[in-house]
Amino acid sequence: MTEKLEALLQENRTFDPPAAFASTAVARDPGVYKVSDRAKFWETFAKELHWFAPWTRLLEWKAPDAKWFVGGKTNLAYNCLDRHLDGPRRTKTAILWEGEPGEVKRLTYEELHREVGRFANALKSLGVKSGDRITIYLPMVPEIAIAMLACARIGAPHSVVFGGFSPDSLRDRMNDSKSKVLITGDGGWRRGSIVPLKANSDEALAGSPTIEKVVVLKRTGNDVPMKAGRDLWWHDLVPKQSPDCPAEELDAEHPLYLLYTSGTTGKPKGILHTTGGYMTGVYATTKWIFDLKENDVYWCTADAGWVTGHSYVVYGPLLNGATTVIYEGAPNHPGNDRFWATIAKHKVTVFYTAPTAIRAFMKFGEALPKKHDMSSLRLLGSVGEPINPEAWMWYWEHIGGGRCPVVDTWWQTETGAIMISALPGVTTLTPGSATFPLPGIGAELVDDAGTPVPRGGGYLTLTRPWPSMLRGIYGDPERYKDTYWSRFDGRYFAGDGAKIDDEGYFWLLGRVDDVMNVSGHRISTTEVESALVDHETVAEAAVVGAKDDTTGQAIIAFVTLKGGLDADAAHGEMLRKHVATKLGAIARPKTIIFTPDLPKTRSGKIMRRLLRDVAEGRDLGDTTTLADATVVDEIRTRASTSPQED
DSSP states (O other), rough: OOOOOOOOOOEEEEEEHHHHHHHHHHHHGGGGGOSSSSHHHHHHHHTTTTOOOOSSEEEEETTTEEEETTOEOHHHHHHHTTTGTSSSSGGSEEEEEEESOOOOEEEEEHHHHHHHHHHHHHHOOOOOOTTOOEEEEEOOOOOHHHHHHHHHHHHHEEEEETTTHHHHHHHHHHHHHTTEEEEEEEEEETEEEEEHHHHHHHHHHHTTTOOEEEEOOOOOOOOOOOOHHHHHHHHHHHHSSSSOOOOOOEEETEEEEEEEEOTTSOOOOOEEEEHHHHHHHHHHHHHHTOOOTTOOEEEEEETSHHHHHHIIIIIIHTTTTTEEEEOOOOOSSSSHHHHHHHHHHOOOOOEEOOOOHHHHHHHOOOOHHTTTTTTOOOOEOOOOOOHHHHHHHHHHIIHHHSSSSSEEEEOOOOOSSSSOOTTTOOBBBOTTTBBOOOOOOEEEOOOTTTTTTSSEEEEEEEEEETTTTTOBBTTTTHHHHHHHHSSSSOOBOOSSSEEEEEEOEEEEEEEEEEEEEEEEEEEEEEHHHHHTTTSEEEEEEEEEEETTTEHHHHHEEEEEETTTTTOOHHHHHHHHHHHHHHOGGOOOOSSSOOSSSOOBBTTTTTTTHHHHHHHHTOOOOOOOBBBBBBHHHHHHHHHHHHBBBB
């Protein structure tokens, strides 16, 4: 007997594309889903970009290895910058930056092109050649995009490390990639405090023998030590360089960047993306999913240290000639309305953020967004994890004013670009569903034996190669095969579960290692969390499975209520009954622990691993990436006194 995931949650609300939106949408023909040749579909977009030399073969595919646009020569930075300079985009704002203290800076495409050329020449002056790896450890300032584009311009693969990572994490990534140069800053601003990037870098560099030079950006002005012969100030090195740096004509499969993601072995995986296919994938998905128009002000709130920042803060928007907003700091500093104030201030039209952020804002209530004029918005997006229906509805109503389509997107570091999402001018939306695989993407659910599951729950696999797919794990081809291609023969599987409803809509259920086995039923934490947040008193919820002698695993829920509400045993019993009503008795939590907040990384991801440690009474794992480590201590105290259902 094969196993599959239970599909418990039902959602019947639907929203058609607004007529005015659909009439001018970039993708407006429902026939776009009828793609007979997926490779040719992507080729259409590739032909809209600049190539120094055309490809001779569109695709070479021998699972699990793909080569796209074989023989083609291109350059991603050229496509992001140079090809926009012959028309009115030359003087259009490319980057609109706001620092946490409130400074605003705008760079036109012409100005950005000039700064990228200077920094590319600066790297060359330090001996950097095509193929050399460069590590970038910067705050969210314009220079992070400049550094990335400069690396792409000269063919030096970059490895961006999130500024919230520890010295150990930085060291591991520099050493695995054998980076030649580190680009960092004296610090960055976060909730009014300085993140000590240079101090962290110095600690990491003590064990990083391949780094020859360190370029340091002065951002916060705090005193930092500079090592003679190794460390160079950005403001001393870069301004004296020529802005003229011709883009290297690179093979389509030339390595573009490494981005490290966590691995089950404890050793981060260096996900490798290459130039031509990645460029095509992010160009196409940004254009169609975010329906970009020439006058849009587009804001994706991700940090460039994550793949969303690569694809949908820097490369995707600039490939499309858009104005992309970059914000440096925390979403709730100096007030909980910072995002809404920023949207109003800069007349943002397209806004893309994470469900964790949306649920946090729900906790603060709708009065804060109501303070700000956000009528400029016309499209909303969600990224990072499945969005529960009530968060989707809150987002649609209180941020979008009931007029903005919400595109929920599924993809991964490994996929490089969005795989499953609505097309806002075509797709009928239903809250909580990512809707359908994009044209050109083959996706299927399978059960534990690899048999396709046309309806119900299963493991989400991709069945055909796509241009932006990872080309491997850096330095470890066997790990690449074992991690992504060994579970189901000929299929890409990276660990996510999903369900398909009777209308063919895809509903993401999160990581399969976040599936609980309760009395033989495989239940997704995402569905239980969605049922909890469906209750009018709940702002946020995180659910984990804990060992249980009777049922195998018990459902433990950590719940944050909306402001001012009592959190007593009676309230917990009410929420248990609510979940049982929504999903069935099998999904009823055994324990509900009320907490004022949940443990999250600085990017907003809930650390369920730590919650499992709390639920099972174990010592806590690494907490260095938490935005507020004191939250876990509070949760442990509350867990020890929370009543359990018999």
